[in-house]
Amino acid sequence: MKYKVIIVDDEYMIKRSLYKLITESEHGFEIVGEAEDGQEALELAIQKLPDLIITDISMPIMDGLEFIRECRDRQLPCEFVILSGYGEFEYARQALQSEVTDYLLKPVRTEQLDNVLRAIRNKLDSKRxxxxxxxxxxxxxxxxxxxxxxxxxxxxxxxxxxxxxxxxxxxxxxxxxxxxxxxxxxxxxxxxxxxxxxxxxxxxxxxxxxxxxxxxxxxxxxxxxxxxxxxxxxxxxxxRNHGAFQGIKQAVAYIEQHYMDEDLSLQSIAEQMNMSLSYASQSFKETAGVSFVQFLTGLRMEKAKELLHNSNCKTYEAAQAVGYNDYPHFTKTFKKYFGYTPREYRKRMGFD
Known part of the structure; x- marks a missing residue:
């Protein structure tokens, strides 16, 4: 993947020279735009969101340093390299204090640009x-x-x-x-x-x-x-009431072992855990996140569904195995839970 570059300079030959050197370099940069002043460059940068901007310092309308500050104020995530002549060293020093990555002296030499591009490529790769x-x-x-x-x-x-x-x-x-x-x-x-x-x-x-x-x-x-x-x-x-929590964990384990018992109820669980019915109900919902009835029904339905995976298991046998001797009630509960009846589920499985 190539990184996007914008060149900003009011001298045509400088831009042509940089364009040729950058596009021919081996460091994976492509020119996506050029501008002659800071104002034009700012609009272009907002539109193109480049990875690197190479900009002159002395330009009409908006100079390079003001342009860089405007980009920073807008939090554009790009690197900056400034172009400067020998007589503009003080401007270059100010630019470096403005979080500019590097600078290039005019006239730009191929070796100098190559070193700068290599360093910026490594930095951009690390950021990515x-x-x-x-x-x-x-x-x-x-x-x-x-x-x-x-x-x-x-x-x-x-x-x-x-x-x-x-x-x-x-x-x-x-x-x-x-x-x-x-x-x-x-x-x-x-x-x-x-x-x-x-x-x-x-x-x-x-x-x-x-x-x-x-x-x-x-x-x-x-x-x-x-x-x-x-x-x-x-x-x-x-x-939390840790004792109640441990008691409900034991209750859940008990339910998982006795879910096939048609007479299993919260009352029998409360007696098993030595709790009052109301306290057992409240603690169960707080700990399990659902009521006792919802938990037991869900467990029974999932177990029934597992049994129905076996082509030799009849639907009424699955109902009895999970604690439902009333087959119509089982069918109604199964459909409410899954959205289809046990027989419809068997047909989906290709058994009936």
Missing amino acids: KMVSDRSVWLWYCKTIGQRWACLIWDLDEKQIQAEMASAYFRYIEQTSDIVQFKHLCFELLMFIQKELEQCAGKEVRGADFSLFQTVSDPLEAWRLLEANLMNYVRDVRTK
Whole structure:
């Protein structure tokens, strides 16, 4: 892929010379526009969004330095190289203070331009790689952030620490730059906190993200991330009724083992867990995210669907196997859950 260049100069021969040298160079640049003054160049830059602008300093209407300032004010993400004569050194010095990448002395020599283009090509390649790496990292942050938020919500400290150890060694190989690595940790923590806030509301305290500014090496940044995750775990443990949570986890395991029992009810679960019916109902919904009836129905329907994958299993047999002796009720519930009846599902599978 080639990088886009705009040439800005009010001297025709200078522009022709630069055009020829740049298009014939081996560094992968292409000219996408030319301008004679800063005002014309500004309009062209906004339209073309070049990667590199080579501009003269002394031009009518709007000079080079003013043009560069206007581009910076508009946050155009391009590199600048200025053209200057020997008598314009003070202007060149001011330009370099304005975040200009380099300068070229007139008349421009082929070797000088080649060196500048090579350096800028390397810089642009690095910026593109950083953007690509950041995209990959953001995808990872979203994915792993959801995973670790679930582990925090389940208070699974051992698994969190195991996965963090693995992730650290995998990502420290990709970047040893402390500034970039701090950003990675910062963004991962933000994703995790957002995920927790969705399932826990305001039950978790907000992390102190400013502390990342004080760390001086990647390991310290990672330990700060880990410390914040453990704070989340403590908050979740403190602000929820952990005993009830463990009881509901046992209840879920019990349901998964006895879902085929037609008489299974929340009352029997509450008695099994030594809880009141109302407390069991409230705790179950808070922990599982759905009511007991919704959970049991969903489990039974998914199990029935698995059984219907077997061509030798009759639909009424599947109903009885998941706790429904009333076949019409089973058919109605199955259709409400999946959008089609058991027989329609079997036809889709090609069994009937």
